[in-house]
Amino acid sequence: MRALITGAAGQDGILLSQDLLAAGAEVVGLVKPGTDTSFLLRYAPAVQVIECDLSDSAALRKALADISADEIYNLGGISSIVESFNDPVGTHAVNVGAVRTILEALAENPGHGRLVQASSGTIFEKTDIAPQDEATPRAPHSPYAKAKAEAMDLIAQYRADRGVHASAAILYNHESPLRGSGFVTRRITEGVARIAAGQQQGLELGNLDVSRDWGWAPDYVRGMQLMMRSAEPRDYILATGQTHQLSEFLQLAFAAVGIDNWAEHVTVREDLKRDSDPVVLKGDSSAAYRDLGWQHTKSFAEMVQAMVDFDRELLANPEALWHET
Numbered sequence: 001m002r003a004l005i006t007g008a009a010g011q012d013g014i015l016l017s018q019d020l021l022a023a024g025a026e027v028v029g030l031v032k033p034g035t036d037t038s039f040l041l042r043y044a045p046a047v048q049v050i051e052c053d054l055s056d057s058a059a060l061r062k063a064l065a066d067i068s069a070d071e072i073y074n075l076g077g078i079s080s081i082v083e084s085f086n087d088p089v090g091t092h093a094v095n096v097g098a099v100r101t102i103l104e105a106l107a108e109n110p111g112h113g114r115l116v117q118a119s120s121g122t123i124f125e126k127t128d129i130a131p132q133d134e135a136t137p138r139a140p141h142s143p144y145a146k147a148k149a150e151a152m153d154l155i156a157q158y159r160a161d162r163g164v165h166a167s168a169a170i171l172y173n174h175e176s177p178l179r180g181s182g183f184v185t186r187r188i189t190e191g192v193a194r195i196a197a198g199q200q201q202g203l204e205l206g207n208l209d210v211s212r213d214w215g216w217a218p219d220y221v222r223g224m225q226l227m228m229r230s231a232e233p234r235d236y237i238l239a240t241g242q243t244h245q246l247s248e249f250l251q252l253a254f255a256a257v258g259i260d261n262w263a264e265h266v267t268v269r270e271d272l273k274r275d276s277d278p279v280v281l282k283g284d285s286s287a288a289y290r291d292l293g294w295q296h297t298k299s300f301a302e303m304v305q306a307m308v309d310f311d312r313e314l315l316a317n318p319e320a321l322w323h324e325t
Helices: 011-022 038-043 057-067 081-086 088-095 097-107 143-162 184-196 217-228 246-255 286-292 300-316
Strands: 002-006 026-031 048-051 071-074 114-120 166-171 203-205 236-238 266-268
Touching (some): 002 011, 002 057, 011 038, 057 097, 071 097, 071 217, 081 143, 088 097, 088 143, 097 114, 097 143, 114 217, 143 166, 166 217, 184 246, 203 246, 217 236, 217 286, 246 300
Parallel strands (some): 002 026, 002 071, 026 048, 071 114, 114 166, 166 236, 203 266
């Protein structure tokens, strides 16, 4: 079996590559030209890496034809809401255009290849309904969320009209020690590890009251594989159904290093707050539990502990590798 993963150098791409390689699959990872792949290859050295700009339809079509994958996991694209506001046109070109290209390639070769698209719980970012399930009306606000919602419409269209086996995984926030440093959760755990080691004075953050449905990333990667191999394609929410404020994440992260007075180490900056921050995103994964047998495993506290523990280990040994336990 041959699998193609776009955005292979990110957290989910690395975890998915490891899973698929362990199962005996041949894995090809597409990455943006110029991407540093050393981290990916440390964790998944058998991945074949190919550079490809997902907004270049011709280049992507050629890669799809050359690779001829049985399974395509489209994890790549612009993942920053802030970046999407700065470049809405580019966000649409990558996050929607690439999906259209993949779907069209699959439609032209019926029965050859399946797609799981990484969507996002932010498609509900302005809803006043909680929890959200697959039938909840979408309420995207940011260019990022709007692009994810439009990509889901394309998937539904090609699934119904062209018979493509394509599904959207509506992923709520999910973390692990492999989360990139550009994400607030990893910035916190890295910062807490350095504060505990006397290498940093404090953290500067934005809105501490924002709530998220945070889960354990390896669970979500397994969920996408279950969706890929399901007999009938459909979209599923993958979430824990529990929300926690960022302040709770901070409290647990500092507690993991024995610091109780966490607020004394955190400065809230108004310029770091985002108007687009949704207040409550809570996913209802009943359908995934029922149809796929999927479930989340680690608790919120266990997730935070695992991330802090590994960042402390990295300070002692920068060459350390994280392995799920």
